[in-house]
Amino acid sequence: MLTAPKTLSGLMGLCVGDALGVPVEFTSRTELVKSPVTKMLGYGTWNQPPGTWSDDSSLTFCLAESLCRGYSLDAIANSFWRWYKDAYWTPRGEIFGIGESTHAVIMRLKQGISPLQAGGTSEMSNGNGSLMRILPMAFCYKNLTFWELMRRVHEVSCITHAHPRAQMACGIYINIAVAILQGADLPTAYLQGLRNSQKIYAADEYGSEQPHFARIFSGEIAQLPMAEINSGGYVIDTLEASLWCLLNTSSYAEAVLKAVNLGGHTDTTAGVTGGLAGIYYGVECIPQQWVKQIARRQDIINLANRLAAAVLD
Template structure:
């Protein structure tokens, strides 16, 4: 059963409600990632030609991508340091878990992550490590949900913490995209309605930023449906689909168009194509935080297992639900 009630204004959420929303946010991210992965870098016309309309998993062995693995990476880091997180902590974690390992062949990390790793391996430190060609990608937005889970009901704190994480790998609009997602999830964790979730996201980024303008256009178009959201946000002719202002706008547009319904929000994001795994992961995190883990269809939830380490070998074996529980330490996990 999905959660619909808001927490008491000005007061803490009941621990069990927080746990349900934490699990909803991170499992929702993983479900969206796995649903969207086959449609990544496609157009809606290509989706229709191949699958008609995607209404569930289109592979026999669904799995997530770097979106889920990097979210686990950031979630574990946040669980270790909490509000005391510093850029030095993040930089050391990138070295310890990723950059200083013998990673073998390239296995699916995004361009922003590859650029960051190259800079770190050359001895560059943050924020210079984020000076690469893809600093405005959605690579921070894809791993931002754990910060909203941790800072439930505190969008500004979620935005502050995710910016610390992002300093190693992103700049400018790439940071703003992560902040918008983290703040939106933080508001949803407290039971804020879809309009308030959007307002929280906009409150933590510059109003004249590309990300804010894209997000506002998407939400304004949302009542007219999926095609209108896509038309309002997508940059025609631009070769890269993982630009943060576009991906974040599409994700919030899908969430707003479906009024926070989990399945509809995620499938809307998937069927818009472009960077579909990330947009669906973000939409899933927002809707999962708002509605709780019970809103995720059982067949989708049961398909998500421990990650396989295809992108980050050091994350192999971790499950997003374990990270959700770590980020709500005051909650006694049911046995």
């Protein structure tokens, strides 16, 4: 039996987590404690059928598709525009729930502003919109030096979110993903990812951002009580919550359901969690009844195979 590529485990892991969260996005934690999500639901917040993924997965797939043809910021940015204009890489031919920052950036890209100049740079430009789609960059690690991989991760973040904090969150996440791809267990991958991240984020350019990541860089994010884990749209909240869910569970299903049931930005928290959990546990450990309900499942499988051929050979 052929082993599924890690690209499929990651992309499907992210997408399933996203789809689990879509129907209850913006639902409060209090409400989800009373009535937790335990299976793939439908309709709810966005009135979409079960298995429908959000812009989180759409933009992840746009990035993955672009990487199949090599690295080009212009091509990646153009794929984001196609998603917005032509419903490219949408689950059912329409977009819904697009974030304000991402929408504003796509309008700037349409006006001809270069991808590296399009993303917001203000303190308020630290939503989770680049973190939610950055995962495919991790699969490029074999073909790039550490420094080149991090440079590209930062550039891809900058298309929509150019503040150093958003770039840093993406870099930390990718370093942890790479450690998992290299075979580390989850606690080790977390700490290894932090050590590698410090190589670049101890520099002056990012030094002022270090305090915002203190709880992550402590190496003890898993020990925090749930009451101290936030699950809104702030990029650090999303990164903290995803790592907390990953490190406090022992299966893919448990990790993504814990993420969904934190409430708030349920699709993004579960998608960011699910990307790492998928890589670690493998696509065969994602409940098959969930995978079978995913919109465009075969297209996602085909994309993952193309990406694997492009970057993992």
